[in-house]
Each structure stands twice: as C-alpha cells, then as structure tokens.
Amino acid sequence: MSRFLQGAQFVLAAHRISQLPADQGAEVAFAGRSNAGKSSALNALTGHKGLARTSKTPGRTQQMVAFSLPTASSASGQPVPDTRLIDLPGYGYAKVPLEMREHWRLEIDAYLHQRRSLRGLVLIVDIRHPLKEFDRQMLEFCFATQLPCHLLLTKADKLSRGQATQALAALRKQFAAEGLHATAQVFSSTAGTGVDEARQAVMTLLAQPRDGAHQQRER
DSSP states (O other), X not given: OHHHXXXXXXXEEESSGGGSSOSOSEEEEEEEBTTSOXXXXXXXXXXXXXXXOOOSSSOOOOSXXXXXXXXXXXXXXXXXXXXXXXXXXXXXXXXXXHHHHHHHHHHHHHHHHHOTTEEEEEEEEETTSOXXXXXXXXXXXXXXXXXXXXXXXXXXXXXXXXXXHHHHHXXXXXXHHHTOOOEEEEOBTTTTBTHHHHHHHHHHHHTOOOOHHHHHHHO
C-alpha cells in the first residue's frame, strides 16, 4: 500500500482547471487552510520529503499541483489507470492579494463541481483549532454532493495522546449533531501518527465509483 503512494511523481502545476491533466481515471484532492500542514501531510503519505513544497511561510501553494500515481487496482481487482493526487491551493492566508484569493476561490469551486475524475477529498484541519468557515464549506459541499471526504486532524504531536483522542471524539460528535458524513482521524506528519491509516483512506477514495451524485455535478 505505501509503495503505491511512494510512486507519486510531480506532473504539473496549473493556474486554471483547464490546464490540469486529462479529466479521466481517478483522483483525490487535498484541501485545507494554508497553515494546516497540507504539504507536510502529502509528503508524509507519499514518503517524499520534497514532493509538495513546504515552508515556514503559509500560503506557498498557489497553484493546483497534480501528482501521478502508479496504476491502482479497484475493489474488483481490475486496474484503475490514470490515478492522481491533486494539491489544491492553500486557503485563507491574509498576505495573498485579494484578487488572487478570489481567483482561487472560483477555481476551487469550478474544480469541485466540474471535475469528472474526482473521487474524494482529503480535508486538512489543524487539530488544535475548531473548524473554520472554509472547512465547513468544504464539508457541506461534500455532504450535498455525496462526495466522500476524509479529515486529517494534523499536528497531533502538539497535543498529548489523550487530548488528541478527545479532539477526534468531539469532532465526530459534532458531525453526528450536524448531520454531516465524513471520516476523520488523528494525524501527525512529524511523528508519523496515522500515516498508514491515511494511506488506506486515500486508496479507498481512489477506488470509489462515480455514482449518480457525482454525475449530477457534471451537468
């Protein structure tokens, strides 16, 4: 399983969705606020420290970045060609010009609504903070369109094990109370916490079929 994701290779960085690889096969997108640790999570999952750009300055990912994966296998054992990971621009960093932030808001919205090969979303959330407006918007979109979503509660190494467990339980309770359907786990790219579980979640998302709800997004 880990060897599959470790085969990830940079393909291109796109300013618009029209510049992404051909809309075929299957892909999983990674989204999150610019300081939530998205690039570090991608590097941990793929085993490549330099695959996604990381920086002490948030907001460095300002393009949609595509990474190709080796041919996967579906639940039926059939090969799934053209599998990819898509790193969406970090959202919410105040120093990014307003015009650029609006451009990426529109591009992310268009990507989520139009991309036929999208099978699921991995949402990156800092475990130390409550859900932000962007996080809620992404969760509500996934729920409304029945797009599978998996949350990584990152930076768990900043908390004790007990605190991290409580944070995860509180989030799941919140999902139940608000009628949201998403899976979630504790994660730390620094300590390696939850990496194997997250890899399995990504593989599960890639193997998802395109159902009626996804097809509705295309029209």
